[in-house]
Structures are given as structure tokens and as C-alpha cells.
Amino acid sequence: MEEIRRAAGAYYQHLPENNKELAKKTFAAMDKNGDGKINRDEYVEYLKKDNNTVLTLPSLFTALDKDGNGSLDFNEAIVLYYIMQSGRAIICQSCKTFLAGAxxxxxxxxxxxxxxxxxxxxxxxxxxxxxxxxxxxxxxxxxxxxxxxxxxxxxxxxxxxxxxxxxxxxxxxxxxxxxxxxxxxxxxxxxxxxxxxxxxxxxxxx
Ligand SMILES: [Ca+2]
Ligand SMILES: [Ca+2]
Ligand SMILES: [Zn+2]
Ligand SMILES: [Zn+2]
Structure with missing residues (x-):
């Protein structure tokens, strides 16, 4: 997951300002109760609406939550944004885990x-x-x-x-x-x- 986190950080830094705004808006839209972080319920609700069943796998949320506090701050959520934008939401067709590396x-x-x-x-x-x-x-x-x-x-x-x-x-x-x-x-x-x-x-x- 570390490799994809680094790629996501670089991707975000490289985005033009208006796309950065879009990323922030996406984060705000997911953060229903406006406390500045995305909990598991907000996460699942947003992605279900998007018909994004691969991304709602519990294993992916756990992988995104780097500090393990049960919610995603903006930097953790950027990785999700990157996965969504790059079409890199690929899972193992056999055991269904998210494929973060090779x-x-x-x-x-x-x-x-x-x-x-x-x-x-x-x-x-x-x-x-x-x-x-x-x-x-x-x-x-x-x-x-x-x-x-x-x-x-x-x-x-x-x-x-x-x-x-x-x-x-x-x-x-x-x-x-x-x-x-x-x-x-x-x-x-x-x-x-x-x-x-x-x-x-x-x-x-x-
Ligand atoms: Ca929230
Ligand atoms: Ca966290
Ligand atoms: Zn084949
Ligand atoms: Zn597998």
C-alpha cells in the first residue's frame, strides 16, 4: 500500500489548482457530518451511491486508514481519490483483496x-x-x-x-x-x- 500512497501523493501535488479543488469537494461530499474525516459509514454510503462495489470492500477501507483510527483524514482519502480517478480499483479475482502492489x-x-x-x-x-x-x-x-x-x-x-x-x-x-x-x-x-x-x-x- 505504501507504493500506491506515494503515487497518490505525487499525483495530488501534480494536479492543477482547479482539480485540487475538485478533490477537496469530493472529500467534503463524502464527509456527511462535516467533522473533517470520513468514517466507515460515510465511506460506504458515498461509494454505494457511486455503484463502486469494488471500493466498498472492507479490506480497502482498512488499507486506506493508515493510522488505524477508524476514519480517513484528507491525506488518507487522497489515496482513494487517486484509485478512483486512475481506474486502479483492481481486486484479486480469486480472494477479492485489493491489489495495491505487484x-x-x-x-x-x-x-x-x-x-x-x-x-x-x-x-x-x-x-x-x-x-x-x-x-x-x-x-x-x-x-x-x-x-x-x-x-x-x-x-x-x-x-x-x-x-x-x-x-x-x-x-x-x-x-x-x-x-x-x-x-x-x-x-x-x-x-x-x-x-x-x-x-x-x-x-x-x-
Ligand atoms: Ca465525517
Ligand atoms: Ca485514519
Ligand atoms: Zn485468461
Ligand atoms: Zn488473491
């Missing part, structure tokens, strides 16, 4: 746009405590991120949009917000159309 994902499901990805914690993977389809090859989340990058670079320019979508999914899995990707999308968008030469040379032995 974990494993089925690479076949990950790169297949028509099925949802399948993530499990290191304990479930190591102890083979999970059931998934036959022949599944699991990679840790950092390896998947690197593979997503190679997949983007290897794809013909016309296919890059599809690969980019997979890459976006990969970055979300790795905990990077998709707003960081806006620059990349633009670059690739500009490149579409000048790729005729390169795609021809791909498959011709002439």
Missing part, C-alpha cells in the same frame, strides 16, 4: 478486447489458488505494461488505434491515469495516413 494478469485475456482481464494476487498465483481457462499464461503487471508498449511499436500504423486502446487498459492496470496518454493519442493520430509504404513492406517478399 500482481499477475492472464496475458491472453489482457490482450483480447472482447473479454475482461483477469488479475490475481501473488499469493493466489504462487499457491495456485485460482481457476481460469486452460493454457493461461500469466505476467506480472509491469511486464504487461512493457509488452503493451512493444505491441504499439510493432503494429502497422493503421492498427495502432486498436493497440493504443489496449495500451490504455495496460496503463490503467499499472496505475497510470489515461489523461497522461492524451499526448500519445495525438501523435499517433497525426501519423495515420502516411503509413502506406511501411504496411506494404510488411508482408511482401518482392
Amino acid at each position: 500482481y499477475f494478469s492472464c496475458s491472453e485475456c489482457f490482450f483480447n478486447d472482447s473479454v475482461s482481464s483477469y488479475e490475481i494476487c501473488c499469493e493466489c498465483y504462487g499457491g495456485k489458488k485460482f481457476t481460469h481457462h486452460d493454457g493461461a499464461i500469466f505476467c506480472d503487471n509491469y511486464t504487461l505494461l512493457c509488452r503493451s508498449r512493444s505491441a504499439t511499436q510493432a503494429a502497422p500504423i493503421q492498427k495502432r488505434t486498436k493497440v493504443l486502446n489496449i495500451l490504455k487498459k495496460g496503463l490503467q492496470v499499472a496505475g497510470i491515469t489515461s489523461s497522461d496518454l492524451e499526448g500519445i493519442s495525438t501523435d499517433i493520430g497525426d501519423g495515420i495516413g502516411d503509413g502506406e509504404g511501411s504496411s506494404k513492406s510488411n508482408c511482401s517478399i518482392m
Whole structure:
């Protein structure tokens, strides 16, 4: 959890002022009784309203409550805000704990746009405590991120949009917000159309 806490702190510091305001407003909206901290009931009520069932897992609240006093102050709640904004609310599909650090994902499901990805914690993977389809090859989340990058670079320019979508999914899995990707999308968008030469040379032995 410490790693994700540090990422959340950096994320918040890097936010433009108006987004910081938005984070403070979100905190105020959760703090129903206005005592400056979020207790378990306020937490569950707010996230249920948001249909965010993954985040209402009791284990996540406990993990967020760093000093263990039963409520979240603003700095503790920033981590939740970061998890919500970055789409990093990933749980082990086997034991349902929140995946705060490194974990494993089925690479076949990950790169297949028509099925949802399948993530499990290191304990479930190591102890083979999970059931998934036959022949599944699991990679840790950092390896998947690197593979997503190679997949983007290897794809013909016309296919890059599809690969980019997979890459976006990969970055979300790795905990990077998709707003960081806006620059990349633009670059690739500009490149579409000048790729005729390169795609021809791909498959011709002439
Ligand atoms: Ca409160
Ligand atoms: Ca606390
Ligand atoms: Zn697990
Ligand atoms: Zn799979």
C-alpha cells in the first residue's frame, strides 16, 4: 500500500489548482457530518451511491486508514481519490483483496478486447489458488505494461488505434491515469495516413 500512497501523493501535488479543488469537494461530499474525516459509514454510503462495489470492500477501507483510527483524514482519502480517478480499483479475482502492489494478469485475456482481464494476487498465483481457462499464461503487471508498449511499436500504423486502446487498459492496470496518454493519442493520430509504404513492406517478399 505504501507504493500506491506515494503515487497518490505525487499525483495530488501534480494536479492543477482547479482539480485540487475538485478533490477537496469530493472529500467534503463524502464527509456527511462535516467533522473533517470520513468514517466507515460515510465511506460506504458515498461509494454505494457511486455503484463502486469494488471500493466498498472492507479490506480497502482498512488499507486506506493508515493510522488505524477508524476514519480517513484528507491525506488518507487522497489515496482513494487517486484509485478512483486512475481506474486502479483492481481486486484479486480469486480472494477479492485489493491489489495495491505487484500482481499477475492472464496475458491472453489482457490482450483480447472482447473479454475482461483477469488479475490475481501473488499469493493466489504462487499457491495456485485460482481457476481460469486452460493454457493461461500469466505476467506480472509491469511486464504487461512493457509488452503493451512493444505491441504499439510493432503494429502497422493503421492498427495502432486498436493497440493504443489496449495500451490504455495496460496503463490503467499499472496505475497510470489515461489523461497522461492524451499526448500519445495525438501523435499517433497525426501519423495515420502516411503509413502506406511501411504496411506494404510488411508482408511482401518482392
Ligand atoms: Ca465525517
Ligand atoms: Ca485514519
Ligand atoms: Zn488473491
Ligand atoms: Zn485468461
